Amino acid sequence: DQQVKQNSPSLSVQEGRISILNCDYTNSMFDYFLWYKKYPAEGPTFLISISSIKDKNEDGRFTVFLNKSAKHLSLHIVPSQPGDSAVYFCAATFYSGAGSYQLTFGKGTKLSVIP
Amino acid sequence: NAGVTQTPKFRILKIGQSMTLQCTQDMNHNYMYWxxxxxxxxxxxxxxxxxxxxxxxxxxxxxxxxxxxxxxDFPLRLELAAPSQTSVYFCASSGGFEAFFGQGTRLTVV
Known part of the structure; x- marks a missing residue:
């Protein structure tokens, strides 16, 4: 049972255009969402996050939108640059007391930005 | 800045062998994950x-x-390696929601 779903395994975008990566979740207890970026042979690195009390969070070229009623979030990258080419993981979490902040990950979307 | 350090980076194991993947973090985080x-x-x-x-x-x-x-430190031990354990292993630590990851250990069991 996949609680966090990224239905697009890959996405290709021209340099300078907008990249939109999508993520859906099923667990209503999730109250914090994160995007991680991963280059080959490296560990995931934190990119941007959003709390469930917000519907938008912006950091430079990266914006995350959250639609709680649809259980959907998206990551917008504007403008896209070749260095953005990586695998992007959507993750969700909630504080479960003794269980700490367990991150549940999607399968990832491989973004290719074409020069 | 060391952050989360994993060793080794690569390892090939034979079926039935055992090994320990090492993980250490210098951020004084309470939470650690594999x-x-x-x-x-x-x-x-x-x-x-x-x-x-x-x-x-x-x-x-x-x-x-x-x-x-x-x-x-948060080591991960494999006691009797099986081909199904061929994978890339990541250790992470966090002080809250955001987790910091190590570079990973690529393990192959043959």
Missing amino acids: YRQDPGMGLKLIYYSVGAGITDKGEVPNGYNVSRSTTE
Whole structure:
């Protein structure tokens, strides 16, 4: 049972255009969402996050939108640059007391930005 | 800035062998995690720890063991390696929602 779903395994975008990566979740207890970026042979690195009390969070070229009623979030990258080419993981979490902040990950979307 | 350090980076094991994947963090984080990533899949939680002396199972704990004797270290032990354990293993630590990951250990069991 996949609680966090990224239905697009890959996405290709021209340099300078907008990249939109999508993520859906099923667990209503999730109250914090994160995007991680991963280059080959490296560990995931934190990119941007959003709390469930917000519907938008912006950091430079990266914006995350959250639609709680649809259980959907998206990551917008504007403008896209070749260095953005990586695998992007959507993750969700909630504080479960003794269980700490367990991150549940999607399968990832491989973004290719074409020069 | 060291952050989360994993060793080794690569390892080939024969079926039935055992090994320990090392993980250490210098951020004084209470929470530490072990994930595995199989090809084309997301990261799946193996074990986690909320502090020294406290560990618990994640989604895919079978075939693994962990210990947490100090805040800094969280080793992952494979006792009887099986081909199904061929994967990339990531250790992470967090002080809250955001987790910081190591570079990963690529393990092949043949």
